[in-house]
Amino acid sequence: MIDTQSKNSIIQIFRVYKKYGGKHALTDVTLDIPKNDSLLISGPSGAGKTTLLKLLYLAEKVSAGQVLVDGMNLARISRKRIPFLRRKLGIIFQDYKLIPTKTVFDNVAIVLEAMGTKRRLIQKKVKSVLRTVGMEERINSFPPILSGGEQQRVAVARAVVGDPIIILADEPTGSLDSDSANIIIELLKKFHTRGTTLVIATHDKELLNKIGGRIVHLKQGCLQPSA
Amino acid sequence: MIDTQSKNSIIQIFRVYKKYGGKHALTDVTLDIPKNDSLLISGPSGAGKTTLLKLLYLAEKVSAGQVLVDGMNLARISRKRIPFLRRKLGIIFQDYKLIPTKTVFDNVAIVLEAMGTKRRLIQKKVKSVLRTVGMEERINSFPPILSGGEQQRVAVARAVVGDPIIILADEPTGSLDSDSANIIIELLKKFHTRGTTLVIATHDKELLNKIGGRIVHLKQGCLQPSA
Amino acid sequence: MILHYKRAIQDILDHKFLNAVTIITIAISILIVSAFALFFVNASDIISSWQKGVRIMAYLRPNIPHADIGALKLKIQDFYGVQNVKFISKEEGLQMLKDQMKRQPSLFVDLKENPLPDAFAIRMIPTSKNREKIEGLTTRLEALPEINDVEYGHRWLARFTNIFNLFKLTGFALGGLFSVAAVFIVANTIRLVLYTRREELEIMRLVGAADSFIKAPFYIEGIIQGALGGTIGLAVLFVTFLIVSSNVQQSFALDFFTVRFLSIKVYGTIIFCSTCVGWLGCYLSLKQFLKS
Amino acid sequence: MILHYKRAIQDILDHKFLNAVTIITIAISILIVSAFALFFVNASDIISSWQKGVRIMAYLRPNIPHADIGALKLKIQDFYGVQNVKFISKEEGLQMLKDQMKRQPSLFVDLKENPLPDAFAIRMIPTSKNREKIEGLTTRLEALPEINDVEYGHRWLARFTNIFNLFKLTGFALGGLFSVAAVFIVANTIRLVLYTRREELEIMRLVGAADSFIKAPFYIEGIIQGALGGTIGLAVLFVTFLIVSSNVQQSFALDFFTVRFLSIKVYGTIIFCSTCVGWLGCYLSLKQFLKS
């Protein structure tokens, strides 16, 4: 049914509800994201932006409704196939989720290791992506001693190192000054031109303006009619 | 020597250097913050803003130089007196530093408990401050399930609940949409008018403009001559 | 104080898993130590009951007047290490010998008169039952003019006493080792739990909590964990003991001794120690994690 | 595989504290279990050496021709539970009795001829030394026409055998209890360590790592920890044993038996088990923390 809506869709969200205990975090959300789209989800604090992204990478399950990502119905996907789904995604988490006991290099490399990339290629790729985000000097540091912005840049590097077909970015420039933010924005744009689909949750107006793309508004879990 | 510079200073930073291992995080920083000042520290990612604040609440020690806070020389303060220093400060940490296993209420209340406030007063004060930041509904939630912005608001609540004489705010609105940010800005302003000294590290231009006050720029650990 | 107590309770509820792990670890440690203590106490009991069999026979010269025997008995009674003295007349002696050798009755058929002397059977107090003490007493007995000859059990009984002492010694050593091991394990676990929570400790310090304020609930928790763990460990042991001992006593028909559980005093001591260990583990670990 | 191995090594280096805690816990647990095993093995040895003293005396009817005795001996030798049979002629028997009762030589003065019968001294194989088996054998012996009478040690020896078996049983039970306790403690500690690292596990899953990829280094670590912990525990035990046993053997002059350490086989088994425990602890804990 939803499959037929659009052959070009890479993400389809259909009448999705999400409840946490008694709290409604998402109410009747329907979204169709075509391949190579750039979708910006804005909305105030607690609107459900992060929750919506979590549904896409299966950190949370929908309470009702359907989610399809790259042809996979997330309600029916088996436990074993979840890593397979996640390797298609590059996720920038709002709280970075870096492993504190691993170096910056290892934090980024783990994505490639999990995909089974060759050791030598990993070295090359990780170094190159860290150079892009301006973190090549801190390659052997551990995340807890990095500044907030530095941690965020490592998180971005990890998200893009595996050449994902979809990037889910939750507030990717929240801790960055505008110069650093611009570097990240350029990076995301570069991936977009290469064909990657972008889904970005943010309340940063600067980011909304700069990155370009379709903007949807969430408010208290409901998708607002686009103004 | 530095004492005589200004009788009205509440924070004096004199020729301070901070090295992390081999890395210079702060170089020859001198700053004089009068009572009831509102100081904004801006600068790019990794400039040393957080480090500067850490020196003020003694999470880090200076490598060289002197820091005085409310008449206390932080180089000479005894271990036992550190809590005494910190109770004068209200600190909003960049990474919030909420205790994940305690409820929002307990996270905020702990400041008052540590000061020895009466149980009934604690109830009243905590509820009131949580109402101000718009988190009264989540009073019994645990931080990990809160959204980024919600966590930040709790962190702000905890910083101000003890009526500190100085507020050290590290990126206090980084995770907030502009409406929520305005609430926090109003709150900080209210404290400022009551006589609290504000020291705010941020790269958010909106915040810099809205909150008003003296702005200093940090760049690679050096204080830039004010433009 | 009430505040800290409340905070401790709250904290236990907030960290059910960590507290459960600590309490289980303490309980198991106590179980190991006290199970061994129980085993050891009962084994000692049994061996002691055999050891009671060790007695010294002092044979009298013939024709000691009956009147002197009472005085002699009192005299021996006063010797160091003597628990009690029993007079065995030659008639009783012969009867006992006949009972003992009833398989060879032919041995006694030809006897015209009782060849045995009168004797004293002397039991020693248990603590004096080592070879040296027994031989010391023997020498003193032999020095008495009325005593003709002294015999003390079989050689193996003397050796047995040494082995019993060795058993006791290794038992105590092992008990000590187990106790130390238990303390280590518990301390280790508490360190691990506090390591898990070190960020929380750090946050509390950063918002201005004094070290004593941070530590107080942990101490209370440590004490509660220790007491609870100790009680659970002993309770498990007691139930196991009841089940096992009733089966054992049935199937082995050990009517001659009763397996006993630890005394209330030992019980109390163990729980007290376990409480101390809980407290101490917290103390040492907190010291480490609140250092810098 | 090499990748996982490298990751495991890296991981151990990254988490020195947690690994140290786990290894120490395993070492202590192994120490407890093997110390008890050592104690038990040696205590059993000693008791066994006494138990060897238990023998059955079968007294022959008078006037059995000397020629038949060889055949009879062979026959008894074949009985179930018999270890060896020794013929004791009546002359030897009398001499032994005299030696035994040298304190009452008067008893033998009046003897005109040797009143004792010929006899067989029968030792049983150790596993058959319980009261039922002994009595079974006794009955079979009594049924032989050549045998007049059968006597088996003193009553206490039979009782002693029962107690020895009880000792063995409780020893095994206690050993089992200790092993289970050790497994619990180790599993508990590993759970705690993984609990500390659950966020890390979660992050790895979120960035697309398969469960097997996440688990592999932990398993390798578990095995390394188990093997290392076991080895350290046994090494500590061995050193302690060397120190203690040399002192004990001196001060107790126990020349009649030598304290022995665990055999290589037991040693190997313990390390193998400890490795398994390390692995199993990881397996179960990982299952829990990777569940949802």
Ligand SMILES: Nc1ncnc2c1ncn2[C@@H]1O[C@H](COP(=O)(O)OP(=O)(O)OP(=O)(O)O)[C@@H](O)[C@H]1O
């Ligand atoms: N696991 C959870 N259990 C209960 N409530 C939750 C949980 N996760 C999120 N919520 C609630 O759901 C609402 C939406 O959260 P979400 O994180 O999606 O907000 P958001 O739009 O990302 O906000 P922000 O901009 O502050 O990050 C919030 O009120 C939050 O408290």
Ligand SMILES: Nc1ncnc2c1ncn2[C@@H]1O[C@H](COP(=O)(O)OP(=O)(O)OP(=O)(O)O)[C@@H](O)[C@H]1O
């Ligand atoms: N404990 C530490 N050990 C080593 N280096 C550190 C440590 N803490 C901070 N640094 C480094 O010092 C520099 C300054 O860090 P700081 O956190 O002060 O930056 P910041 O101005 O707050 O940046 P941001 O805006 O990204 O938060 C950074 O390069 C950081 O990596």
Ligand SMILES: [Mg+2]
């Ligand atoms: Mg969010």
Ligand SMILES: [Mg+2]
């Ligand atoms: Mg910072």
